[in-house]
């Protein structure tokens with residue numbers, strides 16, 4: 001899939017929106033107007049953007065608590081997202097879920113959850129539904145490297161491979177589970193080889209290149225849509241901010257800033273921006289800033305859930 005000018009502009013706009021939304025969230029966070037923990041994907045956006053660009057609107061996406069990028073790349077409503085973070089009734093989960101529980105059924109984004117790896121079996125269940133109903137839709141599920149250590153990841157791979165379910169597993173390998181690096185967790189980093197033994201094709205992309213991610217995903221999506229069963233891709237990436245919260249954390253002692261440098265130098269956002277002419281880029285950037293300003297103003301003005309709804313939709 002050689003990207004043309006329209007593709008590049010579309011990918012750039014998606015990357016730019018996600019980056020600027022998360023920067024705006026990080027800016028507002030210290031004011032305490034955002035009522036939930038936030039897990040930013042700044043630096044990792046190309047994974048969601050590259051993969052989701054290959055999906056059809058009817059296809060389904062599932063993500064972890066680090067779900068802003070997937071939600072926005074899939075076309076989730078920005079106002080309802082920011083209202084959710086502000087704890088307002090107009091939020092996607094009525095203001096009661098926050099950043100880790102984004103959901104957008106109108107664009108086929110399943111509900112995210114704070115519990116590591118729980119999105120994986122839900123995605124496989126959704127894939128089983130598509131297969132049994134013959135809808136032709138496929139499912140893409142995003143998961144962290146830490147999530148591959150959960151038993152349910154392996155159960156899900158096995159079941160999906162056995163039943164040849166239409167699901168694309170996408171591991172965003174940012175090298176850390178909170179503060180613990182891979183070398184303290186895995187005897188070998190041959191993740192794709194481990195996964196392939198379940199009987200599904202598995203590929204790894206090491207350089208964070210959004211076009212390479214998109215090409216790999218497009219190939220797998222075509223094969224899954226043809227009924228050839230699930231596929232797995234590992235994309236190496238890097239989280240620029242702390243695990244949870246708006247700040248950099250290179251002073252925390254678990255990773256050096258020098259480790260981030262090659263990833264920051266390889267940032268796909270300016271790379272794509274340089275491939276677009278200045279006038280078009282300015283128009284995109286302006287559109288993004290307007291959407292963000294409107295979403296934050298909407299969230300600010302929105303009402304909190306009414307008192308009588310306090311115990312609705314919660315476990316008590």
Ligand SMILES: Cc1ncc(C[n+]2csc(CCOP(=O)(O)OP(=O)(O)O)c2C)c(N)n1
Pocket residue numbers: 064066114115116117143144145146147148174176177178243
């Ligand atoms: C079942 C479960 N175990 C532990 C946790 C605590 N926890 C929250 S995030 C996280 C790290 C997961 O790392 P990874 O899957 O690599 O995702 P990343 O945060 O890097 O995107 C852990 C261990 C949890 N939320 N759920």
Ligand SMILES: [Mg+2]
Pocket residue numbers: 144145146172173174175176177178
């Ligand atoms: Mg990780």
